[in-house]
Amino acid sequence: MSTLSVIARREVRLALRNRGVLITAFIFAIWFPVMTALGIAAAAGGDAAAVAGGIAAITLPVGVFMGYIFCSDAFLREKRDGTIETLLCAPVSLQRLWEGKALGVVVPAYLTTLLAAAVSMGAASALADAPIAAEPLLLLHLAAVVPVWIAAAAGLIGAAQLALGMRENQILGFAFIFGFIFLIGGIQAVVSGGSGISATAEAVLAVVGLALLALARFIAGKVTKERIVRTIP
Amino acid sequence: MNAVEVRGLSRSFDDRDILRDVSFTVGHGEIFGYLGPNGAGKTTTIRILLGLLAPGAGNVRVLGRDLAADDDARARVGVLFENNGLSDRMSAADNLAYYAGLYGVEDPAARIDELLALVGLADRRDDPVGTFSTGMKRKLGIARAILHRPEVVFLDEPSSGLDPGAQRMVRDLIVELSRREEMTVFLNSHHLDEVQRICSTVAILAEGRIRAFDSVENLTAASGRPAVTVALTDPGDRARACETVGSLPFVAGCDADDDALRCTLADPAAIPDLVAALVGAGFRIEEVRRSSRSLEEIYLEHVGRVEGGA
Structure with a gap:
């Protein structure tokens, strides 16, 4: 088994054993979609494309938020506990360690985001009083765009949590989330006019997501062991 | 290597x-x-x-x-x-x-x-x-x-x-x-x-x-001056014995501890002379052993010297 897989599997297992994180994730995955489904159903009025657009619009912020929640367990906790220092002594590069942890964050964050999407669709169908079939573009959005954005968010937030001190992380944590949400909202508003789902919007989101993922990888490559060790509380 | x-x-x-x-x-x-x-x-x-x-x-x-x-x-x-x-x-x-x-x-x-x-x-x-x-x-x-x-x-x-x-x-x-x-x-x-x-x-x-x-062996043995611990049969004699050996030219110092005399010698070969002097002065000796310093003493000497500003 590769070290990437070893690290990622451990993070997934730890996430599944962290009741606090799981409860927060599940509440958010259910409560937020149910609340927004009201608006989606009312605005779409039974139009499947409009419902798909509404769901696509909320799944990216939900995915980013899930990434943030699970990052706090995979990166920040390890640093707060000091166990990261032991991991840095293992025969694994820092880049590989970051990749494994980010992957371990993406898996539970993606699954809970899919749950949120399913809840949104179910609630919107119930409120529209008619089953709403999933649009092919929405399926593409969920299968490709969402995981890329979750990976970008997990990678960037994880790299920041490794590099920054506890206080800076507390201050900047929500700044990251809101930054992502404004970016997503801005792209959706500019490309698709804020409603519906379009191939152009999905293509732009995918390209921006991949660019952010590359940026996350670049930033993670600049983080040093010394920087991490000196910011352990 | x-x-x-x-x-x-x-x-x-x-x-x-x-x-x-x-x-x-x-x-x-x-x-x-x-x-x-x-x-x-x-x-x-x-x-x-x-x-x-x-x-x-x-x-x-x-x-x-x-x-x-x-x-x-x-x-x-x-x-x-x-x-x-x-x-x-x-x-x-x-x-x-x-x-x-x-x-x-x-x-x-x-x-x-x-x-x-x-x-x-x-x-x-x-x-x-x-x-x-x-x-x-x-x-x-x-x-x-x-x-x-x-x-x-x-x-x-x-x-x-x-x-x-x-x-x-x-x-x-x-x-x-x-x-x-x-x-x-x-x-x-x-x-x-x-x-x-x-x-x-x-x-x-x-x-x-x-x-x-x-x-550790060298550090604890190398005290600069050899030390000897002498246990007397009658513990009440310790203070007087300390005075006696303190005046000897090859003894650099002597302390009467709770259970024995602790003598620092100027000459490492003078242990037999120390014993002879004590016996000659009428003290009865139960045990004589060469002392080594503990690592704690050595540590405190080095760290204390720094912390004391010396």
């Missing part, structure tokens, strides 16, 4: 010198004690050796390699920091299995069983580490540190926070592992008694400088 080599190592943080021209070596198979007060720079030295911090000046090698630049070389080194490197939410066996995966340990299941049995945690293998006592976590931390059969293992305060029974358990474990696994042990410790009992070589660090570096 030595297991650990430190040459002219210096490091400062925020214009504060933490290490100043530190040099020492640790031979293969040694149990090396690295002593010093809080803030002396012990953990900084270990972090630089492990490649976690960069040296400001000088160079360090572990097994002839620079661990900062060599991922593979780190597979030959084990480390135990104060936090043990364990996840409280995972079981003892799962924690070890994770590190076995990172280090590429062959037949990990057998090795994990072997180590859990060795540290006395076989019956707790599936329990979450969060339910363990501090001593149990430390033992599991040691098992984790040596899981991949490292050639050198760094132990940072392994007895810290443990009760005396657990301290002894950890001490015995280190000696047993060093013998069984033929490892070089770099022991960073405050427990001078522990270091004196198990270490072959010691370096004392104070204010970022090495104040003493030698074998």
